Amino acid sequence: MIQNEIQNRVLYFLNQNFAFNNSYLYFDKSSSKNLFHFLEKEFKKEDIANSKDIIRQSFIKFFASFGVKLFVLIKESNNIVLKYQNINEELEKEYSILKEIIQSYKDEILNTKQNENIFIINNNIKSELLKHVNDIDSLKVAIKTILDLDPRDVVLNLNDKILIKKFIPVDTLKERRFEGLPTNELELLKQKYLKFDYIQSIKDNLTEKFSNKLDFTIIDNRYFAKNVIEILTSVVCDSISKYINEDANVVKGLVNYIFRETFELMFLTIATKLCELLVLKDKNAENFVKFYSGDTIVEDNKKITLPEIIDNKNNRLNHISIMQIATSRTQSLEKIKESNAIIDNFKKSITELEEKIAKHKETIQDFKNTIIEMVKNHKDNIDKEESLKLEILTLKENIKKQDSKELQEQLSSVSLELRKIMRSGETFKDNKKEIEEKIELEENKIKSIENEIKNLTKKLELEEKRKENLVNLHKPLEEKYQIALKALSLTLPKFRI
Structure with missing residues (x-):
């Protein structure tokens, strides 16, 4: 700034x-x-x-x-x-032309007076002027110079037009919010520069103040009344001013505009912080809220009636009633939070068990695939066994006809191979039975897990019903809290020094 x-x-x-x-x-x-x-x-x-x-x-x-x-x-x-x-002469010539054009439109511009200090350069004039100047900033300076504007006057580029805001000394003004800028122009500025979540930025910056300038565990009501507006204005300024590329008084006008826009939100945020401290039974916060009692006090020989906290149903509230309301709400929210945690744990456990079932099913499928392969190999061996038996009979017949060492060796070799195949047939049954027993074991594990899931699902359903009841019980508490919060937030700015 x-x-x-x-x-x-x-x-x-x-x-x-x-x-x-x-x-x-x-x-x-x-x-x-x-x-x-x-x-x-x-x-x-x-x-x-x-x-x-x-x-x-x-x-x-x-x-x-x-x-x-x-x-x-x-x-x-x-x-x-x-x-x-x-x-060079060319540039000076262009400036001379620009000066003549602005001078020629001077009366037309002055006739566009929107109120006591606002003038508009329409899009047609703006387009004509931009033909003779490098950029909009240069044009703004040229307009101020050529129209003999006060340096404190503002020339503002707004999309299809240029706005001129004449400076009016403070002593000639009554109440001039937003530096005299019309709200529709401020809305255009807001749309142009505040394209980010400036509301959240204001909330974040205000929250930081709770640990220093607005530390309600320390400050009293008089400090608050004296400084809160300045502090909140600085919060808004810090949140948005760096994004606004305009003259200082335009920035100030937009800051004031956003301040008014977020005024209730900021005091709601403050009231929320006070309620949090009341729940924690912070003595300074209790005394702070207790101050808004409607009592009459004397300060500097003057009677002052303190504001009191009255909700939209015309009920009077005090620090005790607000603390009770906020505490009941907090306890209710804690129960809902605990219920959510239980529900999440049940869901997590069920998911983990379902993953275990999936793994057991994969194991069963692997065993079944192994049996399929074993059966296939066994069938091949049976076919081969029959073939070898026929081959042995043939060799024996040949040996009877013509005994030779070569035939005897062939017979021995084929007989040995047959014995191996026959032995594998014997082990096949045992191996198959062993794998089938493993499959049965895995299936029993799945049944056990499914029963566990069934029990957990019942517990989950019961807890979800419990949570539903807690939420229904919380609704009137939340409504009561929001009413009290609103009443407190509206009361806070009423005491001023």
Whole structure:
């Protein structure tokens, strides 16, 4: 925010001293001295030193409106040196044309007065002007210069038009929220810059304050009443201002607009924090809420009636009743939370058991596949056994006819192979029976697990019914809590110092 203000004052200085004829070409060491002397009247030297980039950009932006590109160097002694990249007749001619066009539309622009300080440059004029200038920022500066606007006036680019907001001194205003900007224009700005979840950002930043500036375990009601608006404004500002690329007073106007938009939400967040502390029986929080009693007190010889907490049904509430309501709700939520945990554990256990069943079924299928392969091999062996028996008979017949060593060796070999196959046939039955017993064992395990799942499912159903009852019992408690919370949140801003 400080840097935006410094930028505005730099542009004001340049507009006042270097926005006529060709005098901008003669910015020298003396000019630098005058500028920093001018800034030091309003800002701390430290803030100025930290804003050199902003000052540099201000020079670039200002001279760009005249078609002048330059390098800006700020030396340690605060001497600003300008190095011009181009100053040519063509650019000066374009600026001259732009000036003539703006001057020609001046009366038309002034006739678009929306209220006491708002003027509109419509899309037709805007499009014509943009033909003669490099960018919208340069056009905005040119408009301010050529129309002799006050540096505190705002030139704002809004989609298909340009809005001019004339500065009105504070002492001539009554109540001017949003820096005088119309709400419809603020809505356009909001849509343009706040495309993120700025509500959540505000909530998060406000929550951080509960550990320092709004620590309700420490602060009292008078501190709260004196500082809360400033604190909440800073929360909104910190949440959105860095995303808004506009003049400082436009940023301020939008911050105020969002502040009003989120006012109730922020106080609801504060009331929620207080209720949390009441549940924890924090004494400072109890005394804080107890303060809103409707009693009459005397301060500085003046009678002050304290605000009291009254809900939308016209019931009076106090710190004890709110604590009881909040505690009952918290206990109810804890029971629902515990029930959810039990339900989750049942579901997890059932899922794990179902996974075990799936693994047992895979094992059974593997065993069955093994048996299928064994049966196939056994059948092949039976066929082979018959073939070998026939071969042995043939060999024996041949030996009877013609005994020879070779035939005897063949007979021995075939007989040995037959014996092996016959032995494998004997082991087949045993192996098959063993695997079938394993399958039966796996199936029994599955039945046992299925019974376990059945029991857990019954317990799950009972717990889900219990949770349903808890939720139904919680609904009136939640409704009562929300009513009390709303009543407290509406009461908090009523006491002011």
